[in-house]
Amino acid sequence: MELLEKIKTAITEKFPQAIENYEVSYDFPVFYIKKDEIHQVLEFLKTDTELNFHFLTDLTGIQSADEKQLGVIYHLHNMPKNYRVRLKTYFDINKPEIPTATDLWPGANWMERETYDFFGVKFKGHPKLKKILNVDEMDAFPLRKDFPLEDQTRDDKSDKMFGR
Amino acid sequence: MKELTKRTKLEMAKSPQGIEGPGFFATKLEDVIGLARANSLWPLPFATSCCGIEFMATMASNYDLARFGSERLSFSPRQADMLMVMGTIAKKMGPTLRQVYEQMAEPKWVLCVGACACSGGIFDSYSVLQGIDRIIPVDVYVPGCPPRPEQIIDGVLKIQELAKNESLRRRDSPEYKKLLNSYGIE
Numbered sequence: 001m002e003l004l005e006k007i008k009t010a011i012t013e014k015f016p017q018a019i020e021n022y023e024v025s026y027d028f029p030v031f032y033i034k035k036d037e038i039h040q041v042l043e044f045l046k047t048d049t050e051l052n053f054h055f056l057t058d059l060t061g062i063q064s065a066d067e068k069q070l071g072v073i074y075h076l077h078n079m080p081k082n083y084r085v086r087l088k089t090y091f092d093i094n095k096p097e098i099p100t101a102t103d104l105w106p107g108a109n110w111m112e113r114e115t116y117d118f119f120g121v122k123f124k125g126h127p128k129l130k131k132i133l134n135v136d137e138m139d140a141f142p143l144r145k146d147f148p149l150e151d152q153t154r155d156d157k158s159d160k161m162f163g164r
Numbered sequence: 165m166k167e168l169t170k171r172t173k174l175e176m177a178k179s180p181q182g183i184e185g186p187g188f189f190a191t192k193l194e195d196v197i198g199l200a201r202a203n204s205l206w207p208l209p210f211a212t213s214c215c216g217i218e219f220m221a222t223m224a225s226n227y228d229l230a231r232f233g234s235e236r237l238s239f240s241p242r243q244a245d246m247l248m249v250m251g252t253i254a255k256k257m258g259p260t261l262r263q264v265y266e267q268m269a270e271p272k273w274v275l276c277v278g279a280c281a282c283s284g285g286i287f288d289s290y291s292v293l294q295g296i297d298r299i300i301p302v303d304v305y306v307p308g309c310p311p312r313p314e315q316i317i318d319g320v321l322k323i324q325e326l327a328k329n330e331s332l333r334r335r336d337s338p339e340y341k342k343l344l345n346s347y348g349i350e
Contacts, residue, residue: 134291135255142290150288157288 003083004029010051014044030086038072038089039099045076045085046104052078053085059101059111061119063093067145070096070119100125118143177203194332201245201271202327203233205320208244208268210261212251215278215310219250227313232320241267246323247300250310252280253293265300266349270335273323276302277316279309301343
């Protein structure tokens with residue numbers, strides 16, 4: 001894919017160690033970026049006059065299948081040329097810290113709060129990192145894989161009645 | 165011209181048991197008040213989702229809850245007699261629902277419409293309250309997903325029966341206070 005090569009060359013030129021892996025998925029170029037360099041790469045993609053990924057479409061969290069890593073996914077968009085790219089960065093679940101993107105896109109504020117609320121990713125430098133959707137009393141992160149799907153306080157759903 | 169009157173046969177509310185004579189009728193005050201309360205329940209609709217749509221049909225001309233004395237919806241909890249909870253109640257909505265219940269004046273009844281309000285329904289997950297009877301006492305449950313207007317009317321009629329047969333002193337009784345206290349309501 002032409003766009004993938006273009007972005008890959010541009011990033012490698014500036015940050016030779018940043019890209020861990022890359023692929024084309026659902027017609028999107030996808031880059032796996034090292035956590036330590038994610039903020040510089042985002043800034044570069046935004047400010048570079050040629051690539052010009054000026055719009056943050058979405059920011060969300062993910063947990064790897066082995067449950068040992070958390071990730072953050074950035075969807076970027078260049079509206080004049082209609083380029084899109086997806087950046088992923090993974091880090092250890094026991095130390096879920098990543099620099100905030102609110103200094104680049106003010107719109108990242110609520111998306112990062114949501115990601116913190118559901119996955120417990122701590123965005124360093126975020127102006128107001130607190131829960132946004134769940135009840136204030138909730139002390140767990142409900143979209144992590146170790147969080148039980150069903151309500152544990154119900155006593156009417158015994159295994160006997162559901163044949164489990 | 166055909167006679168239409170035969171089809172519009174009106175039925176009056178049955179009078180309570182008592183002693184009747186020329187010019188007087190003697191009965192218990194409790195029964196009279198029960199009769200008056202039961203046939204003028206003011207509902208407070210707490211409609212959050214699809215059960216609320218069924219409630220709208222219940223209030224509209226085809227089913228017309230006004231026939232049963234509930235013409236006037238009270239959107240202020242202070243003038244309402246019957247809290248109708250219809251729809252999924254998220255955990256974040258819980259304190260609001262409880263506050264609405266606490267603001268209602270005695271005597272008050274709660275009608276719980278639909279699977280979600282009764283038990284959480286299909287939403288067995290972290291964000292949904294697993295039945296409103298975890299935060300407020302419920303008088304009548306109407307099952308269904310969503311229940312038809314006929315079922316909602318049946319539930320209202322059941323509440324009318326409760327209102328009709330309730331002792332005037334029930335709300336002062338230690339059992340009732342104990343029930344409220346078990347929900348943490350003073």
